[in-house]
Amino acid sequence: MSFPRVALRPPLKRRCRLLGGLRCTAWLRACAPLGRGGGIASGVRGSCRYAWAIMESISVFDILKIGVGPSSSHTMGPWRAAQRFLDVCIARGVFASITSVTVHLFGSLAKTGKGHGTDFAVIMGLAGEDPVTCDVGQLPEIEKDVRARRRIGLRGAREIDFDPATQIVFHFAEVLAFHPNGLTFEATLANGEVVRETYFSVGGGFVVQEAQTQADERQRVRLPFPIEKAADLERYCEEQRASIPQIVMRNELMWRTQEQVREGLLQIWRAMRECVYRGCHTVGTLPGGLNVTRRAARLNHQLLGTANPLEGDSLGNTVPVVSDENVLAWMRAVRRDGQSTIAHTFQDTIKWVSTFALAVNEENAAFGRVVTAPTNGAAGVIPAVMMYAACFLQASDEQIIEFMLTAGEVGSLFKKGATISAAMGGCQAEIGVSSAMAAAGLAQIMGASPGQVQQAAEIAMEHHLGMTCDPIAGLVQIPCIERNTMGAIKAITAANIAVESDPTQAKVTLDGVIKTMWETAKDMQSKYKETAEGGLAVNISVSVSEC
Numbered sequence: 106m107s108f109p110r111v112a113l114r115p116p117l118k119r120r121c122r123l124l125g126g127l128r129c130t131a132w133l134r135a136c137a138p139l140g141r142g143g144g145i146a147s148g149v150r151g152s153c154r155y156a157w158a159i160m161e162s163i164s165v166f167d168i169l170k171i172g173v174g175p176s177s178s179h180t181m182g183p184w185r186a187a188q189r190f191l192d193v194c195i196a197r198g199v200f201a202s203i204t205s206v207t208v209h210l211f212g213s214l215a216k217t218g219k220g221h222g223t224d225f226a227v228i229m230g231l232a233g234e235d236p237v238t239c240d241v242g243q244l245p246e247i248e249k250d251v252r253a254r255r256r257i258g259l260r261g262a263r264e265i266d267f268d269p270a271t272q273i274v275f276h277f278a279e280v281l282a283f284h285p286n287g288l289t290f291e292a293t294l295a296n297g298e299v300v301r302e303t304y305f306s307v308g309g310g311f312v313v314q315e316a317q318t319q320a321d322e323r324q325r326v327r328l329p330f331p332i333e334k335a336a337d338l339e340r341y342c343e344e345q346r347a348s349i350p351q352i353v354m355r356n357e358l359m360w361r362t363q364e365q366v367r368e369g370l371l372q373i374w375r376a377m378r379e380c381v382y383r384g385c386h387t388v389g390t391l392p393g394g395l396n397v398t399r400r401a402a403r404l405n406h407q408l409l410g411t412a413n414p415l416e417g418d419s420l421g422n423t424v425p426v427v428s429d430e431n432v433l434a435w436m437r438a439v440r441r442d443g444q445s446t447i448a449h450t451f452q453d454t455i456k457w458v459s460t461f462a463l464a465v466n467e468e469n470a471a472f473g474r475v476v477t478a479p480t481n482g483a484a485g486v487i488p489a490v491m492m493y494a495a496c497f498l499q500a501s502d503e504q505i506i507e508f509m510l511t512a513g514e515v516g517s518l519f520k521k522g523a524t525i526s527a528a529m530g531g532c533q534a535e536i537g538v539s540s541a542m543a544a545a546g547l548a549q550i551m552g553a554s555p556g557q558v559q560q561a562a563e564i565a566m567e568h569h570l571g572m573t574c575d576p577i578a579g580l581v582q583i584p585c586i587e588r589n590t591m592g593a594i595k596a597i598t599a600a601n602i603a604v605e606s607d608p609t610q611a612k613v614t615l616d617g618v619i620k621t622m623w624e625t626a627k628d629m630q631s632k633y634k635e636t637a638e639g640g641l642a643v644n645i646s647v648s649v650s651e652c
């Protein structure tokens with residue numbers, strides 16, 4: 106079916122409803138027969154007959170952000186939604202008169218919400234915890250207290266009755282039309298009125314509302330180099346004779362000073378290293394009832410040649426002392442500083458990269474502090490490749506910053522042109538995108554040209570196309586944890602192929618693979634999109650004990 110192409114019409118008066126009006130990528134494509142700005146509900150995306158092209162302005166800090174596991178869409182998004190709902194109540198002056206709150210989870214949030222900690226996240230958001238600043242070690246206690254007393258301190262201030270068992274409602278058979286990850290908050294006030302808001306967690310921790318008309322602050326920013334497609338980025342690099350991270354940095358300066366960008370990125374890098382370190386020094390069993398044994402610590406000790414691991418509590422869990430000093434000393438040991446004559450074998454290197462990725466995703470599965478990159482289920486790929494660069498290629502902080510700027514831009518290209526939500530596109534949207542981001546970042550610091558960097562991202566995604574999301578028992582553990590090792594190894598392979606290739610000879614472009622990923626996402630059956638109703642989730646018989 107073909108639709109008439111329409112011209113771009115300034116000024117930008119109407120927002121596409123796609124993803125809450127955050128963007129319209131439609132003007133290059135055809136219009137949907139769904140009326141105003143429709144599209145996503147029918148799976149026909151990027152289509153709007155009004156065609157006001159608003160380029161979404163995404164910062165690298167929107168793509169890489171510090172958070173809490175196990176899922177960006179099912180944990181971080183609902184957490185942020187709960188915070189935003191209370192913000193709305195405060196703004197309307199009704200916060201003080203809330204007598205009860207009920208939360209309704211729909212679609213994928215209901216189907217895999219238990220395993221992904223959606224109820225936990227909603228409780229934390231309502232209780233006033235922030236995913237960036239909270240003490241993650243305290244969170245289980247807070248949840249336990251709320252469940253035991255059936256009371257919650259809204260924002261940590263106003264205590265009301267709240268029984269998560271009955272007031273967080275899982276609507277397993279209902280999916281809201283706008284997006285599979287919908288949730289509605291209802292607050293009953295003392296005068297009997299009800300305040301109701303619905304949010305959609307659209308991947309990577311991003312939360313939107315269907316009727317969102319207020320321009321997001323980020324959206325209002327006019328970037329010097331607006332980038333909608335990979336071809337735009339390459340053109341700017343050519344015109345400006347600049348590298349990809351240089352172009353991205355110039356855009357970032359519209360939000361922050363150069364010093365703030367650098368410091369912010371290094372802080373994220375520290376959070377990633379600490380996460381890897383914690384995972385490499387924690388043994389035991391992951392929560393959720395699958396009884397998955399942590400492996401990163403054992404591998405770490407084997408590779409370092411140190412004696413026996415660690416002692417732990419009754420479950421065998423240990424709490425490592427995480428400090429910058431300890432982390433850097435451990436990285437020196439991984440690098441074998443001072444033993445330069447003993448080179449790492451190929452096997453050792455692969456094992457180390459895998460260990461780094463396993464460490465992050467074991468932490469993620471254990472509701473630990475991670476960096477969403479671009480999602481939590483795929484949070485191990487980029488840190489694993491960055492640790493590889495730091496430990497095995499001696500990458501400097503400057504190169505790490507370049508890596509992150511490059512990777513962040515590639516992530517935003519996928520978010521604009523396809524999706525980073527597994528509920529929309531399966532695991533290709535998570536592990537595939539993170540692998541493409543990591544491949545681009547690594548190629549950049551290996552000296553690749555902008556064309557080669559894009560080729561690295563393209564190669565990495567090309568070999569994740571069609572990958573489904575089928576987490577067993579709805580937990581972000583199997584196949585998720587190991588999948589991060591594969592994503593990291595593929596990223597390293599892709600970068601190495603790209604730096605030896607001529608991108609002008611490439612048959613598949615980055616834009617071409619992004620489009621293909623989105624087409625594949627639309628064709629994928631919904632049971633493979635984070636519902637735990639297909640694939641490994643139904644073919645592997647497991648008994649999940651209550652926990």
Ligand code: SF4
Nearest residue numbers: 482527532535574585
């Ligand atoms: S299978 Fe992939 S997309 Fe699905 S939860 Fe696991 S890591 Fe995320």
